[in-house]
Amino acid sequence: MADLVINRDRLLERHRLMASFGDTGNGGVIRPALSDEETAARSAILDLARERGFICSVDPIGNLFIRRNGEQGNQAPLRIGSHLDSQIPGGNFDGVYGVIAAFEVLETLEDRAISTSVPVEVVIWNNEEGARFSPTTMGSGVHAGALPLDQALAARDTNGKRVDEELARSLEKLGQLFRIGLGTESSGYIEAHIEQGPVLEASNTPIGVVTGIQGIIQLQVTVSGEEAHAGTTPRSRRRDALFTALDLIADLRALTTDPDDEVRFTVGRLSVLPGAPNTVPSNVVFTIDLRHPSEKILETIHAQIIEVAATFRTSCHIDAVTTLASPPVCFDADIRSLIETSATSLHLKSAAIASGATHDAKFMGPLCPTGMIFIPCRDGISHNEKEWAEFEHMVAGADVLLRAVSKWASPDIAN
Amino acid sequence: MADLVINRDRLLERHRLMASFGDTGNGGVIRPALSDEETAARSAILDLARERGFICSVDPIGNLFIRRNGEQGNQAPLRIGSHLDSQIPGGNFDGVYGVIAAFEVLETLEDRAISTSVPVEVVIWNNEEGARFSPTTMGSGVHAGALPLDQALAARDTNGKRVDEELARSLEKLGQLFRIGLGTESSGYIEAHIEQGPVLEASNTPIGVVTGIQGIIQLQVTVSGEEAHAGTTPRSRRRDALFTALDLIADLRALTTDPDDEVRFTVGRLSVLPGAPNTVPSNVVFTIDLRHPSEKILETIHAQIIEVAATFRTSCHIDAVTTLASPPVCFDADIRSLIETSATSLHLKSAAIASGATHDAKFMGPLCPTGMIFIPCRDGISHNEKEWAEFEHMVAGADVLLRAVSKWASPDIAN
Known part of the structure; x- marks a missing residue:
């Protein structure tokens, strides 16, 4: 599997496509949860997924799941993903990078006809930022049972619009989706994300193996x-x-x-x-x-x-x-090791790093073996239109995610 | 003229009437400039004025003028008054007291058939507070030529509503008004107001002879x-x-x-x-x-x-x-002396006091002999629903204003 890498051109194309939804013209986006702009970004990914024959579902809080089936149809999926909503304004990497990297993994597995033992699912969590509706990490919190569904659906933005109304309005534009319940079982969860801090850049390290979330x-x-x-x-x-x-x-x-x-x-x-x-x-x-x-x-x-x-x-x-x-969350040792060896097999330098920001992975930690892959971002700047990650690092992170998923879900693939 | 005093019951009635416009239910009002509530308060005073046969006019920035004619029809009037708009929320004394005291003076002169050499006019300045539209003392500033009319008319509130639109909307509800120009000549200006500070109350002094405005x-x-x-x-x-x-x-x-x-x-x-x-x-x-x-x-x-x-x-x-x-404004020495002797003739203790707050009188100072009468307010509290003045002090201030106006404009009335 030495040549198992993602499609760079396609990743760049997806990055540019996503950056068009809510583009501020200043290098960033305004794409709050359930806005027309975020709905358009979600719709674009779902269209691509349906073209590939992947199965698209939604849960009651508006988390989206894009499934590529495994050999054993009914096994709990290995989930990978992040979120598409942004701060107001936000950058073109926070959240969206983890979604396009995960979707790229799904497409590469499909391109190469690599079968996996369990299904692999891209998750697009709803309202991670909390910039429009409080609290942050709403979708993953409800999924994990840490936040009551009713409370989340009743949250209002500063204009008085409710999550349930805005979710219904958004879903109307997303075409047909299977309805699944909250908290469906996962066999594992891996999220790729920009570091949102200065550590990896300062030490010239393309891959951060995240130890946990503060x-x-x-x-x-x-x-x-x-x-x-x-x-x-x-x-x-x-x-x-x-x-x-x-x-x-x-x-x-x-x-x-x-x-x-x-x-x-x-x-x-x-x-x-x-x-x-x-x-x-x-x-x-x-x-x-x-x-x-x-x-x-x-x-x-x-x-x-x-x-x-x-x-x-x-x-x-x-x-x-x-x-x-x-409280702080500590990630699964096996997943951390999997990410580290995947980076090594790609000749990419990696380092253990704690996450300063919170992430949807925080809520997945107690549910299944969970981990995160960080890539550097310029000057550690995030929640800002100037947020920036080098394309080489985006490719590196997606390659590590692909390698980790393959090793985890397709054990016959050699290192 | 030892018995020349205002009608206490009527002053109290006017005070209660005005307090009903924009009543918050907590002892104060929300009656910003050109709101429906302030328009209703202005309309009520104009109705009372028309019943008495006074002449009601408006200028291009929405200042209202209520004239009782003098013996010499075309002389510049002696003006007395203040404003009816409030902070958000504000109290029932700031501004409105000066208007009802002035109107009470006009009605008492009429009741007693006291003729004056020059007309006496109640002025109700537009937007003194600046709580809704910036800047403060807009109406008197435009009257005095210190603020361009166009700039004032183009000011917007936080909802984007413009002064000119809101003024037109308000004027539609005020019945027929003569239209007069900006900066029409005054022979003098006296404004009664609560102190909005703790000095008079602390020294148990009912009448403040205002030396100027800081x-x-x-x-x-x-x-x-x-x-x-x-x-x-x-x-x-x-x-x-x-x-x-x-x-x-x-x-x-x-x-x-x-x-x-x-x-x-x-x-x-x-x-x-x-x-x-x-x-x-x-x-x-x-x-x-x-x-x-x-x-x-x-x-x-x-x-x-x-x-x-x-x-x-x-x-x-x-x-x-x-x-x-x-810059600071210093009031006219003759008007100060007139207020002081009027208080003395009523056996009311008075003291010289500087005004901490700005007032419409600031802009009248350069135009004509100008002065102010302060009455105490409880704990010096103002711009607050708890703002409070004793009724005895309200009566005292109005009596002094009546006495000063009579002495100034009807010189045949003996001390």
Whole structure:
């Protein structure tokens, strides 16, 4: 199987095709979950799948499954894939790369008439980004039973549109799909993705063998003070929600500034009411996103944040609520080894790496042997129109995925 | 004229009537400029005016004028008034008190058949608050030639509605009005208003003789960094627009913290893009509202703010633009004296006081002899549904206004 590699030209063609859906004209896309743009991207992949005779299905939360049958028809499939939705705006690699790499694997297996013991299925998860509907990794979370279906279907975007309505509207445009249930069994799951960080690029390593996903805690903090006239109210009489929030955030930044720069502390959203230039703000709501690979350290910092917010000296009222608490996930040793040996067989340098970002693979971890393949991205930039991965690395990642799938599902193929 | 006082019951009735337009149910109103609610309040006053035979006019920016004729028909009127629009939400005293006090003066003059040498006119300025359309004091600014009419008419609210469209829609509901030009001559201007600060209440003084209005500088600051993934991007590689903005604001707060607590430094609006919990912010825009009674100190701090923003050490780009620069205004000595002696003749304690807030009177100052009467408000709270003035103080302010108008415009009335 030394010559078992994917079709480079076709991969590039698929990449360009996907980049056309939601193209901002600035190198990125605006393709939020269940938007017309994401639906068009999903539809294009399904059209290609049907041309190849693959079997296309959808589950109740809108995850898509594209199956190439194995020798044993009813075995649980080996699943590979990622997501097509983007940040607003986002780049042309986050998520979409894992989908086109997985689909390329399916087409190459078909081109070469390589039979597999179990079916191989491309999964396109719904709403991984959470940029339009909260929470993130919604589709895989519902699939895994970690998020109730009803709750996910009732989530609304900022315009008040519900997931269920938007899903129904999207599905109408996707042609005929088999309906399958939630949480159908998988024999394994492998996801290819850009690193979204600077580590692989810095060490000139094309393949990252992902050891796991760091834990994530999200909080929403509300600061309530009192509106007052900006021209008349002396500083000493103000209950300024914004300045209080800024002082609190300053303390939390000091708390989370570690010498090794491993703690990830982000305030990504902050809104101010009433928001008039001549009125002292009465209310501020902001989010905290906190991540660390160590569950113990994460829990310690989480408790400290709650403590600082609860004991903060202020004339305002502070309320901190934890909205997400997801412990670190460790990936399957056999899958990690499979990815590593696949890279070696392709003469590609690889390195173990922890994932800073969360991924749909997080929810697959507890369900079946799971792993991820990272490829480098330029300057570690992601969630940004400037996100960029070298085509050679895209090919390398897809080749490793093909090799790993073949070894796993077609054991008669020699190394 | 020892018995020349306003009709208390009627003043209370007018106060309650006005409070019904845009009533939030929490003690305040939402009655932004040119909204249906403000139009209804304007319409109610115009109906009362027409019943009394007063002459109702409007100018091109939507300021309303309600005239009681004087002995000399064509003389420039003595104008008294304020505004009916509110913050979102606002209280039941800011602006509206000055309008009903002025209208009460007109009705009392009529009740008592007191003739005046010059016409007396109630003015209801358009869009004083600037809560819906920017800038503040739009109507008086255009009247005084300080703001171009075209620019004011083209201002849009956050829903994209333009002043000219909303003004036309509002005027349709106000019945027949004479059309007068901008900047018609005034022989004097007196505005009654709540203090919006704590000084009069603290010294138990019912009447403030306003010496002038402190200067105001407004700026808009834009901080541009780079979007990045919250889970993967180390602190050292972030160009976080929000944390940079917070550091900058912290420096500006230190700069504006004076021992006498006279500098007013407010950040009332701050928006964060893209505003996703898991994305490091790329852009922050915030406003600065800076006020001080001394022009020299105001200019010094203004220059320091510009300097700090320009030289701030950061990987982000900072841009600070001055959007409003209005020097302090000093009111007419004769009008101040007239208000003081009117209070004395009513056995009301008065004190000289500087205005922390800006008012329509600011733009009248350069046009004609101008002054303001302040009454106390509870805890100095304004721009808030809890805004409150004692009815006795409302009566006192209206009595002083009546006495001052009578002395000014009907010189045969003895003290």
